[in-house]
Amino acid sequence: MKKLFGLVCIIFLLVQNLFSQELSIWPQYVGLNSWFVKMPVEYSEEFPSIAFTGKYANYTNADTWYPSWASDGNMYSPWTDGEIGDEHVNSWSAEKARTGQAKIIGDDPMNLEVISLGSIEGSALPYQGRYPCGSLVYNGIWYHGSYCLLKDEKMGMNWPIMGPFVGFRISKDYGKTWENTDQTGADNVFEEETDVESAKPIKIGSPHFVDFGQNMEHSPDGYAYLVCHSALKDDPKPRSGNLSWISGDIIYLLRVKPSPENMNDKSKYEFYAGKGEDGKDIWSKDMNDLIPIFEWNNKAGCVTMTYNAPLKKYLMCVTDGWPTVQSMDTYIMESDNMTGPWKMVNFMKDFGPQAYFVNIPSKFISEDGKTMWLCYSANFSYERGENIPKGNPEGSHYTMSLHEIKLLNSIELEKLQNED
Numbered sequence: 001m002k003k004l005f006g007l008v009c010i011i012f013l014l015v016q017n018l019f020s021q022e023l024s025i026w027p028q029y030v031g032l033n034s035w036f037v038k039m040p041v042e043y044s045e046e047f048p049s050i051a052f053t054g055k056y057a058n059y060t061n062a063d064t065w066y067p068s069w070a071s072d073g074n075m076y077s078p079w080t081d082g083e084i085g086d087e088h089v090n091s092w093s094a095e096k097a098r099t100g101q102a103k104i105i106g107d108d109p110m111n112l113e114v115i116s117l118g119s120i121e122g123s124a125l126p127y128q129g130r131y132p133c134g135s136l137v138y139n140g141i142w143y144h145g146s147y148c149l150l151k152d153e154k155m156g157m158n159w160p161i162m163g164p165f166v167g168f169r170i171s172k173d174y175g176k177t178w179e180n181t182d183q184t185g186a187d188n189v190f191e192e193e194t195d196v197e198s199a200k201p202i203k204i205g206s207p208h209f210v211d212f213g214q215n216m217e218h219s220p221d222g223y224a225y226l227v228c229h230s231a232l233k234d235d236p237k238p239r240s241g242n243l244s245w246i247s248g249d250i251i252y253l254l255r256v257k258p259s260p261e262n263m264n265d266k267s268k269y270e271f272y273a274g275k276g277e278d279g280k281d282i283w284s285k286d287m288n289d290l291i292p293i294f295e296w297n298n299k300a301g302c303v304t305m306t307y308n309a310p311l312k313k314y315l316m317c318v319t320d321g322w323p324t325v326q327s328m329d330t331y332i333m334e335s336d337n338m339t340g341p342w343k344m345v346n347f348m349k350d351f352g353p354q355a356y357f358v359n360i361p362s363k364f365i366s367e368d369g370k371t372m373w374l375c376y377s378a379n380f381s382y383e384r385g386e387n388i389p390k391g392n393p394e395g396s397h398y399t400m401s402l403h404e405i406k407l408l409n410s411i412e413l414e415k416l417q418n419e420d
Contacts, residue, residue, distance in 0.1 A: 023051035023406065024393075025416050029329070029349040040296050044334050044343040047407040051416060053371075055404040056395035059114045060084050060102075063356075063377035064091075065400040066208060066304070067104055069363045070137035071215040075104040076117075076175060078132030078144055081380075082398070084116035091146075095123045097130040099146055101175045109364050109373050109402045117175040124148050127163040127185045131245070133206040134168075134226055138216050138258045142171040144178075147206045148185040149245055152196050158324040158381070160241030162205040162248075164192040165228075167264045181264050189264055190287060201231040201243050203252065203290060210314075210338065211306040213362045216258075218307050223255040223270075225338060227293075227303045227316070239298050239322060246321030246328065246356055247301040250292035253338060255283070272339060281339050293339050298322070299329075304359035305338065310369030311407075314338055315345075317358040317374075325381045327353040345407070352378040352396045370407045377401060 028049070032039045062082025067075035079100045080091040089100040100119040106112040124130035127148035134145035148163030167183030183189055194200040207226035212218040219225075230250050231243035242248065253272040262268035266287075273284040274291040284290075294300065294316070301320040308315055314335050321328035327350040333342040351358075358376040365372045378396040382389055391397055408416070 023053060023416060025049055025051050025408070025413065026346055026348045026351070026393075029347045032347055037299070039344060039347070041294075041333065041342050041344050044345050046409065047334060047345050048410055049408045049413045050332065050346045050405045051408055051412075052393050053404040053406060054394075055110065056393070057110045057112070057402045058395060058397050058399040059112060059402075060400055061398065062089065062100070062400070063380065063398060064132050065357065065375055065377065066132070066135045066359060067361045067363070067375060068135050068137045068142075068209065068211070069214045069361065070174070071140065072174065073214075074174075075361065075363060076135070076137045076142055077102050077104060077400075078135045079400070080132055084114060087116040087119060089119045091124075091131040092129045094128050095125050097122060097124045099130070099132045099144070101142075101144060101171075103175065107363075109404070114400065120169060120178055120180065122146060122166070122169070122180070124185055129159055129163075130166065130185065131206070133165065134208050136209045136216075136224055136258060137174070138224065140172065140174065141258075141260065142175055143168040143258065143263050144171070145207065150194070150196055152199075152241070155241050156325075157241045157244065160244045160324060161194060161196060161199050162202050162230075162243045162245060163194060164188045164202050165190060165204050165207060170260050170263070172260075179260075183264060189266055191266065199243070201233055203230050203287060204228055204254065205230065205243070206245065206302065207254070208304045208359070211304070211360070211362045213307065213309055218309050222257060224258040225253060225255045225305075227305050228252050228254075229301055229303050229318075230292075232295075232297060235297065237298060241323065242298065244322065244324050245302065246319060246324055249295060249297045249300050251294040251300060251303050251316075251318070252290050253293045254290075275339070294318075294333075294342055302357060304357075306360040306362055306365075308360075308365055308369045308372070309362075310365065310367060312336070313369070315360055316342065317360065319356050319358055321354075321356055328356055330355055330358050350392065352376070353392050354379045354382055355396055355401075356380075364402075372405060372407075374403045374405055375400065
């Protein structure tokens with residue numbers, strides 16, 4: 001009887017904790033739709049806000065995490081500029097630049113094991129940095145992409161010039177061995193180039209795969225889709241260092257049938273080119289036909305997208321981190337389609353306050369689709385030595401930082417607002 005009573009008490013406490021969980025909303029930026037900042041999309045009617053549950057976890061001392069959920073049940077991700085155990089990696093050392101890879105084991109975001117799978121050297125020349133970007137594990141094959149960056153000391157910014165996407169190195173044994181790409185910064189997949197003098201906008205710089213769930217199970221047609229940020233060529237109001245690793249104006253979408261033969265072959269890609277008179281998406285083999293799926297001049301930047309299968313919604317995370325070394329803004333939008341139209345869920349000014357590479361791993365989306373986890377790194381220029389701020393939200397650090405959030409409908413949002 002005592003054992004039964006104890007069990008009942010434990011269950012009661014667990015249920016009580018579940019329903020008494022304190023949620024905190026991130027207020028929509030009051031400057032939106034003012035004379036100063038005009039938002040180019042409407043607010044979401046279905047999900048007008050998100051709430052943070054206060055649950056978070058941090059892993060490693062490194063950044064650039066883009067988990068891909070593989071058929072073996074694990075997630076795999078690139079990483080760089082930090083350490084996992086005895087493995088140290090940096091991507092800023094030009095000819096000696098390296099990018100790392102890791103295996104993420106576990107089903108509970110609060111109790112994961114992150115194992116380094118080593119790193120690979122890949123020269124950034126003629127550029128100065130070569131960093132990880134799009135990463136996909138599909139049918140047991142890992143495609144690990146990288147892109148180049150340029151410095152300009154006169155700007156006083158962090159990597160203010162986006163370089164080209166180089167290509168994918170490929171592993172057929174979950175990261176144990178690798179086939180390096182023949183592509184380089186000068187001879188890259190999409191045949192693009194830029195320099196400090198011209199700062200010519202790169203179209204396909206740091207693409208990221210749309211997360212379709214485990215082993216791409218929810219891809220609508222077997223294609224792997226990628227999103228990337230770029231900048232307007234004829235910008236009426238350009239800002240210095242506008243197209244950086246974390247800032248820009250527009251979002252592009254492209255697709256490819258994933259295979260070792262296709263991934264580093266430009267001719268195998270198709271580029272979103274707008275909609276036809278019948279309202280259907282147009283896909284072109286010509287990269288010059290690219291049409292943005294989203295545009296917000298001087299307010300876009302690094303982008304990721306996840307398909308929320310229970311809700312049949314696409315969620316897009318965009319970070320405008322200009323001028324690259326200060327606080328950064330992140331916003332989450334939703335749509336029924338990858339190509340939009342998009343609606344604003346939450347605009348989070350000074351999120352992190354310097355959060356970047358924000359994404360939503362599909363593995364941790366709840367069965368009803370309303371609870372999920374943000375994955376990001378934060379505060380690379382704020383955390384110095386022993387000066388480690390608690391972050392905003394609390395727990396945002398220079399790590400693989402995971403934070404639980406909930407999508408709110410209008411009734412739930414109003415209730416929380418009244419409680420405050």
